[in-house]
Amino acid sequence: MxxxxxxxxxxxxxxxxxxxxxxxxxxxxxxxxxxxxxxxxxxxxxxxxxxxxxxxxxxxxxxxxxxxxxxxxxGDAYGYRRVDTFAAATSERRARAPRAGGAPAAWMDGTYALQQLGDTNSTAQLxxxxxxxxxxxxxxxxxxxxxxxxxxxxxxxxxxxxxxxxxxxxxxxxxxxxxxxxxxxxxxxxxxxxxxYGLKGYSIVLRPTAPLPAHALFLDHEDEAGETHAPELITRADGDVYVCGFSDTAALPLSPADVSVDDQACDRLAEMAAGVSSRLQGASVVARQACYRPIxxxxxxxxxxxxxxxxxxxxxxxxxxxxxxxxxxxxxxxxxxxxxxxxxxxxxxxxxxxxxxxxxx
Ligand SMILES: Cc1cc2nc3c(=O)[nH]c(=O)nc-3n(C[C@H](O)[C@H](O)[C@H](O)COP(=O)(O)OP(=O)(O)OC[C@H]3O[C@@H](n4cnc5c(N)ncnc54)[C@H](O)[C@@H]3O)c2cc1C
Missing domain, CATH: 3.50.50.60 (FAD/NAD(P)-binding domain)
Incomplete structure (x- = not known):
């Protein structure tokens, strides 16, 4: 056949x-x-x-x-691992204050209203x-x-x-x-x-100076103007941190090679990530990217x-x-x-x- x-x-x-x-x-x-x-x-x-x-x-x-x-x-060919998964809120309109409570996600020190959504029985990442x-x-x-x-x-x-x-x-x-x-x-x-259809979305990959725990984070983020966004932040087995967020109504180009990246959207994602954790402030941005998911x-x-x-x-x-x-x-x-x-x-x-x-x- x-x-x-x-x-x-x-x-x-x-x-x-x-x-x-x-x-x-x-x-x-x-x-x-x-x-x-x-x-x-x-x-x-x-x-x-x-x-x-x-x-x-x-x-x-x-x-x-x-x-x-x-x-x-x-084996470990593609960094598969089980993760603990959380929802939390961040705001550019609130003064940053260390979140009380420490573990299980003490590194997310810029967030509030932390809730666990999944654990290592039900969520994973690769x-x-x-x-x-x-x-x-x-x-x-x-x-x-x-x-x-x-x-x-x-x-x-x-x-x-x-x-x-x-x-x-x-x-x-x-x-x-x-x-x-x-x-x-x-x-x-x-x-x-x-x-x-294709829905365009932006993402970045950050490289912090020290690895973070095996966590995924779904955010409810309020920006300075009071608009809300729903970025996601996932720590990877190789130490990098993936962050995605903004979507865009830009039309699908005929060739995948012509998908354009909006630097401003990627900068905003990096700022949001820095707001989530002091351990992400100063992390280098190793990828700025955009892609279309099929719907x-x-x-x-x-x-x-x-x-x-x-x-x-x-x-x-x-x-x-x-x-x-x-x-x-x-x-x-x-x-x-x-x-x-x-x-x-x-x-x-x-x-x-x-x-x-x-x-x-
Ligand atoms: C920002 C973002 C984050 C996401 N996060 C997650 C997640 O955490 N978990 C999850 O499960 N899913 C996630 N998704 C969804 C997931 O990425 C997609 O559903 C999946 O990648 C779609 O795969 P695909 O193989 O169908 O399409 P694609 O990855 O788009 O592959 C299609 C391929 O077809 C090729 N092609 C196109 N035209 C031609 C042609 N004429 N001839 C030959 N080849 C052609 C392209 O070059 C491309 O390689 C996310 C999506 C986005 C946008």
């Missing part, structure tokens, strides 16, 4: 990995670079039960458990780019191949997938998986697919066979939980591809049929 996976973000890489475990060496076609987009710039935060009550609940719980198994198998690369490398060790190029068309013949056009060249395939994150919307030109109309992932087109599948729309849900998505898509006529219960409510099809004029 000749399978092409379009996009080498965390979703495409996870699908390649689980296909390889079933003896199928897929061709992964990537335009810009492995984990060059959201999959390399996300927080890498994982929570087992934060999707309760949503259509992705079973996928999230299954994925969280697969993450545990994967980390046990890959380095997103290294995780994506690890899955893809493992897939390639077992027969998958990475092909650098831009997908320009999916070709069908008599209702079946027959080829993909990549940089003007035809590559014959029997199965295709659209996993181009927010750029999956391009595939709606060739196949009956629902709309996928469907109902904010749930889009995973399953594409209607009316034999051999075509989609896996995108993972919104703010793509790192969490990548293993379950990879597992489910591999199952759908290799077991014809099967259904995978944890993704059966996430298929394209639930949403209207986008039509290009």
């Amino acid at each position: 000749r399978v092409a996976i379009l996009g080498a973000g965390v979703i495409g890489s996870a699908i390649a990995y689980y296909l390889a475990l079933r003896g199928i060496g897929a061709l992964i076609i990537e335009r810009t670079g492995v984990a060059c987009a959201a999959s390399g710039k996300s927080g890498g935060f994982l929570a087992r039960d934060w999707c309760r009550g949503q259509a992705q609940e079973a996928l999230a719980e299954f994925s969280f458990d697969l993450h545990t198994d994967l980390a046990a198998g890959f 380095h997103p780019a290294r995780f994506t690369e690890t899955l893809l490398d493992a897939a390639c060790d077992q027969g998958a191949r990475l092909h650098k190029g831009t997908v320009e068309e999916i070709v069908t013949q008599a209702g079946k997938v027959s080829a993909v056009m990549v940089d003007g060249k035809r590559i014959a395939v029997d199965r295709v998986v659209v996993a181009m994150g927010p750029w999956s919307v391009l595939a709606a030109q060739w196949l009956p697919l629902p709309a996928v 469907c109309e109902d904010a749930m992932p889009l995973i399953g066979a594409i209607p009316d087109t034999e051999g075509a599948y989609v896996a995108t729309g993972h919104n703010c939980w793509g790192m969490l849900n990548a293993p379950g998505t990879g597992y489910a898509v591999a199952e759908l591809i290799t077991q014809a006529d099967t259904t995978v219960p944890m993704v059966s409510a996430l298929g394209p049929a639930r949403l209207g099809t986008l039509r290009f004029a």
Whole structure:
């Protein structure tokens, strides 16, 4: 079976990995670079039960458990660790005062109203780019191949997938998986697919002089003008601290290489982080970045066979939980591809049929 996976973000890489475990060496076609987009710039935060009550609940719980198994198998390749997770408030309108209470998060000395949201049973964290690369490398060790190029068309013949056009060249395939994150919307030109949008967000990576405990922090931040923001701050196993926050309505550029970074937004994130902890004041900023997360109309992932087109599948729309849900998505898509006529219960409510099809004029 000749399978092409379009996009080498965390979703495409996870699908390649689980296909390889079933003896199928897929061709992964990537335009810009492995984990060059959201999959390399996300927080890498994982929570087992934060999707309760949503259509992705079973996928999230299954994925969280697969993450545990994967980390046990890959060792410390991508800094996976369990974390304690907190919510807290910060304000630019209040005088900074040391927070009483000390442990368990004494280093967050600029915050107030600290609450624990999760512990090491239910929350974890990993380095997103290294995780994506690890899955893809493992897939390639077992027969998958990475092909650098831009997908320009999916070709069908008599209702079946027959080829993909990549940089003007035809590559014959029997199965295709659209996993181009927010750029999956391009595939709606060739196949009956629902709309996928991209929401831009900024993040920075800080390097403090001494490592901080294994914590994730979800903030309610009030700025000088009284506006509120919801930045997130995650300490990593390598000692760095990831901070993300502001979103932006800027349109998705055609190429991931053209995503622009707003220095002002990144400076604001660094200021906010310095307000959280005196241990982050003076930390060097080692990355300033921006990326787009893929979102469907109902904010749930889009995973399953594409209607009316034999051999075509989609896996995108993972919104703010793509790192969490990548293993379950990879597992489910591999199952759908290799077991014809099967259904995978944890993704059966996430298929394209639930949403209207986008039509290009
Ligand atoms: C600021 C921020 C923080 C986040 N934090 C978390 C978190 O803590 N935990 C969590 O679980 N999730 C988080 N997410 C969400 C997560 O990052 C995304 O859901 C996930 O990375 C999406 O992965 P993807 O593989 O679908 O898409 P992408 O990472 O966007 O990958 C798509 C790939 O397709 C390629 N491509 C595009 N067009 C073409 C083409 N024509 N031909 C070939 N290749 C093409 C691109 O180059 C890219 O490599 C966060 C997202 C953002 C924006």
